[in-house]
Amino acid sequence: MSMRNVSVMMCAVLAVGFMAFAADEKAKPFKATCPISGKAALQDKTADYKGAKVYFCCGNCPGAFTKDTAKFASKANHQLVATGQATQVKCPLSGGKLNPDANVEIGGVKVGFCCDKCQGKAAEAKGDAQVDLAFADAAFGKGFEIKKK
CATH class of the missing domain: 1.20.5 (Single alpha-helices involved in coiled-coils or other helix-helix interfaces)
Known part of the structure; x- marks a missing residue:
C-alpha cells in the first residue's frame, strides 16, 4: 500500500x-423541567444561577426564580445535574467518597452515596422531600460541582 x-x-x-x-x-434532545411550574422547560427561557443556566417553561418564571432562589434551590440544583451542567463528586449527605454500589434515581438523575445508610435515607424519601434531601444547597455544596466552561 x-x-x-x-x-x-x-x-x-x-x-x-x-x-x-x-x-x-x-x-x-434538550430535556429539562421548570423548577417553578414542573412543566417542560425551554432553552431560550433562562436565568443565571451558580455560574450556570436554569431553564424555565415561560418568560414569567425566571423573574419568580430570581426573586426567591432559596425557595426553588433544590429543584434548580437538580436541573443543573440533569442538564449536565453540574457533576457529582461526593456523597451529598456526608460529603464522603462515593460507593459505586450505593445509588438512587431521583427525578431521572442517578445520585450516588457513600454508604447503604445514606442510600437508604434517599430511597425512603419520596417526591419533593427526596429532591430536597439530595439537592438542597447544603447537600449540593457537599456533593456536586458546576462544570467549568
Whole structure:
C-alpha cells in the first residue's frame, strides 16, 4: 500500500468517526423541567444561577426564580445535574467518597452515596422531600460541582 492510500484511508476513518460523534451529539434532545411550574422547560427561557443556566417553561418564571432562589434551590440544583451542567463528586449527605454500589434515581438523575445508610435515607424519601434531601444547597455544596466552561 502506498503512502497516499494510507493517508486517504486515515482521512476517511477520521471523517466517519467525526460524523458519528456529531450525529450522537445531535441525537440528545434538550430535556429539562421548570423548577417553578414542573412543566417542560425551554432553552431560550433562562436565568443565571451558580455560574450556570436554569431553564424555565415561560418568560414569567425566571423573574419568580430570581426573586426567591432559596425557595426553588433544590429543584434548580437538580436541573443543573440533569442538564449536565453540574457533576457529582461526593456523597451529598456526608460529603464522603462515593460507593459505586450505593445509588438512587431521583427525578431521572442517578445520585450516588457513600454508604447503604445514606442510600437508604434517599430511597425512603419520596417526591419533593427526596429532591430536597439530595439537592438542597447544603447537600449540593457537599456533593456536586458546576462544570467549568
